[in-house]
Amino acid sequence: xxxxxxxxxxxxxxxxxxxxxxxxxxxxxxxxxxxxxxxxxxxxxxxxxxxxxxxxxxxxxxxxxxxxxxxxxxxxxxxxxxxxxxxxxxxxxxxxxxxxxxxxxxxxxxxxxxxxxxxxxxxxxxxxxxxxxxxxxxxxxxxxxxxxxxxxxxxxxxxxxxx
Amino acid sequence: xxxxxxxxxxxxxxxxxxxxxxxxxxxxxxxxxxxxxxxxxxxxxxxxxxxxxxxxxxxxxxxxxxxxxxxxxxxxxxxxxxxxxxxxxxxxxxxxxxxxxxxxxxxxxxxxxxxxx
Numbered sequence: 001x002x003x004x005x006x007x008x009x010x011x012x013x014x015x016x017x018x019x020x021x022x023x024x025x026x027x028x029x030x031x032x033x034x035x036x037x038x039x040x041x042x043x044x045x046x047x048x049x050x051x052x053x054x055x056x057x058x059x060x061x062x063x064x065x066x067x068x069x070x071x072x073x074x075x076x077x078x079x080x081x082x083x084x085x086x087x088x089x090x091x092x093x094x095x096x097x098x099x100x101x102x103x104x105x106x107x108x109x110x111x112x113x114x115x116x117x118x119x120x121x122x123x124x125x126x127x128x129x130x131x132x133x134x135x136x137x138x139x140x141x142x143x144x145x146x147x148x149x150x151x152x153x154x155x156x157x158x159x160x161x162x163x
Numbered sequence: 164x165x166x167x168x169x170x171x172x173x174x175x176x177x178x179x180x181x182x183x184x185x186x187x188x189x190x191x192x193x194x195x196x197x198x199x200x201x202x203x204x205x206x207x208x209x210x211x212x213x214x215x216x217x218x219x220x221x222x223x224x225x226x227x228x229x230x231x232x233x234x235x236x237x238x239x240x241x242x243x244x245x246x247x248x249x250x251x252x253x254x255x256x257x258x259x260x261x262x263x264x265x266x267x268x269x270x271x272x273x274x275x276x277x278x279x280x
Binding site: 003041043044076077097098099125126127 | 176180184185186188189190191192223224226227231
């Protein structure tokens with residue numbers, strides 16, 4: 001009875017439900033991704049290591065299961081140039097550019113989760129680091145493939161056997 | 164000598180960092196030559212707009228479309244003039260390169276000396 005007296009004067013029913021303008025709801029089924037593969041390339045290994053820690057932490061906080069984190073070997077692009085402007089062919093200078101890689105694979109995501117995670121992770125991409133994303137979609141098997149073709153055409157076979 | 168001048172180029176990625184950070188030189192990425200031309204123009208522009216104020220080399224960072232210019236200045240000019248120069252460089256460069264340009268400055272009382280010869 002005390003609860004009823006307290007709620008009688010309050011405006012609990014008259015308030016409308018608050019809708020966040022940034023959140024959009026749609027009825028169409030979400031596309032599912034079997035695997036989301038993120039390959040990050042950079043010149044500095046320390047930067048890539050810290051970025052890996054950040055991306056793994058973000059995935060864990062959002063509840064995304066991580067399949068594996070692998071570090072493919074680095075590629076070194078070297079070229080040899082002449083040291084001097086005019087002659088002295090025997091004296092050269094060598095330059096190289098090292099690219100380190102880090103591959104992060106996440107499994108079983110929905111399209112909205114993938115969009116949120118990718119946007120967060122890409123906004124915080126450090127300078128001098130490039131990223132490539134590959135998504136593997138899961139789709140339903142189309143209707144016309146489900147049954148083999150030779151099971152659906154018995155009449156044509158019988159006519160051929162007769163003739 | 165400053166830290167930048169004291170270390171010869173073979174110490175890059177060992178004891179020294181990079182002055183300009185972009186993805187043009189990575190394996191399989193394009194646009195290295197354009198970035199190099201932009202970098203040289205930006206360094207000459209900064210050297211000219213802040214006459215005698217630059218304490219060390221200008222560091223350029225590119226995050227997506229954003230271009231961040233980090234510079235160390237000495238405290239020779241009053242802050243009002245420095246604010247005007249900052250606004251002038253940001254608007255001019257963003258109109259010139261069609262990308263947002265941000266200037267991050269730090270003032271230093273004197274040149275940061277790493278080694279005396």
